[in-house]
Amino acid sequence: DIQMTQSPSSLSASVGDRVTITCRASQSISNYLNWYQQKPGKAPELLIFAASSLQSGVPSRFSGSGSGTDFTLTISSLQPEDLATYYCQQSYTTPLTFGGGTKVGIK
Amino acid sequence: EVQLVESGGGLVQPGGSLRLSCEVSGFIFSTYSMNWVRQAPGKGLEWVSGLSVTDDKTHYADSVKGRFTISRDNSKNTLYLQMNSLRAEDTAIYYCARARATVTTLFYWGQGTLVTVSS
Numbered sequence: 001d002i003q004m005t006q007s008p009s010s011l012s013a014s015v016g017d018r019v020t021i022t023c024r025a026s027q028s029i030s031n032y033l034n035w036y037q038q039k040p041g042k043a044p045e046l047l048i049f050a051a052s053s054l055q056s057g058v059p060s061r062f063s064g065s066g067s068g069t070d071f072t073l074t075i076s077s078l079q080p081e082d083l084a085t086y087y088c089q090q091s092y093t094t095p096l097t098f099g100g101g102t103k104v105g106i107k
Numbered sequence: 108e109v110q111l112v113e114s115g116g117g118l119v120q121p122g123g124s125l126r127l128s129c130e131v132s133g134f135i136f137s138t139y140s141m142n143w144v145r146q147a148p149g150k151g152l153e154w155v156s157g158l159s160v161t162d163d164k165t166h167y168a169d170s171v172k173g174r175f176t177i178s179r180d181n182s183k184n185t186l187y188l189q190m191n192s193l194r195a196e197d198t199a200i201y202y203c204a205r206a207r208a209t210v211t212t213l214f215y216w217g218q219g220t221l222v223t224v225s226s
Contacts, residue, residue, distance in 0.1 A: 046212070050212075092211075
């Protein structure tokens, strides 16, 4: 199975800060990488698919990059509503696997 | 509007069975691959099973293989997860999620249904 490792596991930043979350795959997955946002008490939602494609309706302050084994999710200007846990997921092969999550808090 | 509504969760004893349902609307169900994903209390996301619309193949996590069965009824716009031989570690919120042609990207999610396995 492909292992997905996210870092950091949690962070706290101020409104307006640039936030970066990284995800590393245990083998090359090309650009088969998705990012999800899960707000407290809610179901996850797709933010970015194929490493860098923004899902419809997602604010443009979210962006993704990377290929191969190393990927990044960036929030260009953190907003209060971005309080959530973020997960990466490889879509290269089944079993689909997720990273452990990054909990983003607001200072 | 795409909607997925899970049901069928509840409290079940270890070794018992449960069938989850996911009724969908807002899209042509028969043309999309579907998945189940679970989340144990306070933990991360774990993919459970997928059903590919392109080749009718089913896929399972090792942790549930041989115990869980995914299926669909296109006439009822409903996805199912039959869960047998349930264990305490199966306790989780179970989400159904819609993909596209292949199972691999989870574009839309339901609100989840809680399964608790306990004596």
